[in-house]
Amino acid sequence: MMKIDKYDVDTRLFYDAREHYWVKIEGNKARIGMSPLIQETSGAFVAVQMNGAGKTFARGESFGSIEAEKHVGPLKAPLSGKIIKINQAVVENPRLINYDPYNEGWLLEMELTNAENEVLDLIIGEENIVEWFKNELKKFEDKGWIAQ
Amino acid sequence: MTTFRYINEHNTTASYGLAADEYLMQYHQSGKAPYATTLRLYNYKDYAVLAGRFQDLAAEIDVEACNRKGFEVGRRLTGGGAILMGSGQLGICLATSAQTYPWEHISELYLLFAQPVIDALLKLGINASFRGKNDLEVNGKKIAGLGVHVDASGAIQFHTSLLVELDTSQMLEVLKIPIQKYADKKKIASIEQRITTINREIGHPVSMQEVTQLVKESFAEAFEATFHHRPFQAAEKHAIQKLEQSRYLTEAWLFQNSPQKDMTGMSLKKTPAGLMRTYIGLKGEVIKSVLITGDFFEQAELFTQIETELKWAPLDKKVIDRAVEKVFAASPSLASAIGLVPVVVSEAIWLAAQRAMAAERYTYKGSCYYPKIEHNNPQLVEN
Numbered sequence: 004m005m006k007i008d009k010y011d012v013d014t015r016l017f018y019d020a021r022e023h024y025w026v027k028i029e030g031n032k033a034r035i036g037m038s039p040l041i042q043e044t045s046g047a048f049v050a051v052q053m054n055g056a057g058k059t060f061a062r063g064e065s066f067g068s069i070e071a072e073k074h075v076g077p078l079k080a081p082l083s084g085k086i087i088k089i090n091q092a093v094v095e096n097p098r099l100i101n102y103d104p105y106n107e108g109w110l111l112e113m114e115l116t117n118a119e120n121e122v123l124d125l126i127i128g129e130e131n132i133v134e135w136f137k138n139e140l141k142k143f144e145d146k147g148w149i150a151q
Numbered sequence: 152m153t154t155f156r157y158i159n160e161h162n163t164t165a166s167y168g169l170a171a172d173e174y175l176m177q178y179h180q181s182g183k184a185p186y187a188t189t190l191r192l193y194n195y196k197d198y199a200v201l202a203g204r205f206q207d208l209a210a211e212i213d214v215e216a217c218n219r220k221g222f223e224v225g226r227r228l229t230g231g232g233a234i235l236m237g238s239g240q241l242g243i244c245l246a247t248s249a250q251t252y253p254w255e256h257i258s259e260l261y262l263l264f265a266q267p268v269i270d271a272l273l274k275l276g277i278n279a280s281f282r283g284k285n286d287l288e289v290n291g292k293k294i295a296g297l298g299v300h301v302d303a304s305g306a307i308q309f310h311t312s313l314l315v316e317l318d319t320s321q322m323l324e325v326l327k328i329p330i331q332k333y334a335d336k337k338k339i340a341s342i343e344q345r346i347t348t349i350n351r352e353i354g355h356p357v358s359m360q361e362v363t364q365l366v367k368e369s370f371a372e373a374f375e376a377t378f379h380h381r382p383f384q385a386a387e388k389h390a391i392q393k394l395e396q397s398r399y400l401t402e403a404w405l406f407q408n409s410p411q412k413d414m415t416g417m418s419l420k421k422t423p424a425g426l427m428r429t430y431i432g433l434k435g436e437v438i439k440s441v442l443i444t445g446d447f448f449e450q451a452e453l454f455t456q457i458e459t460e461l462k463w464a465p466l467d468k469k470v471i472d473r474a475v476e477k478v479f480a481a482s483p484s485l486a487s488a489i490g491l492v493p494v495v496v497s498e499a500i501w502l503a504a505q506r507a508m509a510a511e512r513y514t515y516k517g518s519c520y521y522p523k524i525e526h527n528n529p530q531l532v533e534n
Contacts, residue, residue, distance in 0.1 A: 046464075047438075047463055047464055047465040049205065049230065049434060050230075050410075052205070064303060065302065065303035068204075070204055070230040074298075074299045075228065075230045075299070075301075076299075076300070077301065077302050095411065095435070096435055096516055097437075098466075146256065148256045148258055
């Protein structure tokens with residue numbers, strides 16, 4: 004875990020730059036959660052709805068929706084695959100995403116169907132992740148998107 | 152110059168009004184609709200009582216009272232709290248797509264699309280500004296609620312409920328806001344200290360038609376747009392009816408269960424300024440609303456600022472402490488006039504939250520940081 008500003012960032016994981024997910028890949032399976040930056044800029048998560056385990060999603064397809072403050076938006080799959088597990092604790096208590104994004108606040112697990120190609124679009128490696136995170140942080144601060 | 156599709160409707164039913172907004176999102180899903188943006192200005196027939204996307208409808212709305220009064224109930228696609236909509240409230244739905252208005256952070260959409268609403272109010276002599284991300288306020292009182300829904304295809308729906316007028320007593324009869332649960336003769340006054348309307352601000356009634364025209368003009372100016380008035384066509388009305396039948400009129404949609412428990416609580420506290428009543432509404436471990444009333448109405452602004460800070464905030468003692476301290480520090484004259492220290496207020500809020508959770512036998516799972524409240528304070532009064 005690396006400290007960047009006040010954020011603990013796990014640099015051993017993959018990151019989806021657009022949606023700000025972290026992705027932990029083991030074999031053909033992945034556990035997915037939200038980066039500590041996006042969960043802060045969104046404010047408190049009020050509700051999370053995820054479609055049932057067993058369904059298959061292409062990358063970018065919506066596997067559920069999330070409400071933070073009064074914004075309702077989609078949760079888009081960072082990689083293609085079948086959902087094999089949903090974190091019910093997060094469905095019941097979405098604040099876990101805010102409090103513990105890498106551990107108790109994970110969202111779901113997928114069995115990947117096109118990882119070898121799609122993973123190339125994710126950010127990996129400590130140096131790259133630190134650079135991306137710092138740039139994102141600066142952008143978010145400059146634009147006033149960090150929740151005060 | 153761009154051309155918006157413009158739709159103006161009156162006296163819609165709850166299910167039709169909501170389904171029409173969703174239809175417009177679908178219309179803009181591909182980003183290839185004949186018009187890149189649609190502005191729909193409308194109002195519901197008296198009354199539609201609408202819950203937010205993930206709310207537990209029965210916890211937010213007194214459905215029995217609605218049935219008795221002939222009010223319709225509905226569930227929106229957008230988030231936020233339950234609202235009363237009727238002939239005195241203007242619904243503003245702007246539907247478009249990320250292809251037309253690319254965005255990175257949701258706050259950009261709020262800023263972009265709420266500005267014409269602020270401009271329209273200014274034309275009436277009302278100086279409105281953002282309160283948090285999601286409301287517009289005038290002198291600390293809410294005048295409009297904002298909401299955004301985006302979907303995976305990039306379609307965007309920005310929605311505003313603009314209060315031209317409001318029957319507060321009707322609202323209190325059908326919305327289960329925490330203050331409603333407790334006897335408080337001053338509750339209408341308390342609500343009216345926090346919510347205002349166009350008519351109240353300008354001191355005389357203005358017609359819905361005039362407000363609608365001003366809002367339309369302001370969107371035209373802000374986006375350098377012309378409008379093509381194109382009401383829903385027959386095939387579109389059919390699609391809207393199908394959405395009403397498949398979603399908005401179904402019990403499965405209306406009464407879907409929320410995994411987060413809705414809880415309300417109150418604390419009473421004797422303070423040098425008088426008796427302070429603090430009401431709180433929780434959705435799981437998120438604060439839906441806080442309302443602080445008491446014998447110190449001239450200082451209500453201080454409390455409405457605290458209430459605004461805490462709306463949709465995580466339920467966390469540290470967050471409550473910070474919010475209260477921040478408001479006290481920002482308004483030293485109001486704070487010193489009331490003769491309270493921040494910790495008294497934050498303890499009252501936390502106590503109300505604890506009582507809300509205790510009443511539902513809910514075990515707090517949140518932050519590991521939540522110090523115990525000192526219950527030996529002689530100023531504390533038990534409910």
